[in-house]
Amino acid sequence: MEKLHFSIIINAPKEKVWETMLGKDTYGKWADVFIPEIYYAGDWSKGSKILFLAPDETGKISGTVNRIKDLGS
Structure with a gap:
């Protein structure tokens, strides 16, 4: 399978990107x-x-529950 790679340069501080x-x-x-x-x-x-x-599609709310972990561990 062919792998695709995309990248983009965002002209904004990383804090603004995370906030957005x-x-x-x-x-x-x-x-x-x-x-x-x-x-x-x-x-x-x-x-x-x-x-x-x-x-x-019927308007019923559904979703997933996740727990935030420390990305440094």
Whole structure:
């Protein structure tokens, strides 16, 4: 299988990129491309639970529960 690699240069400080990717007000704006109307409940602090939620085709809310781990471990 052929592997594809894409890269992009973002002209912004890394803090702004993380804020845009993970902020409650901005997460759904980019993640909606993959899962329409997705949002999350919870926070990104180590050890916390976070729920990723979205309505299905009938309007019922469903999703997954995840636990945030320290990426350094």
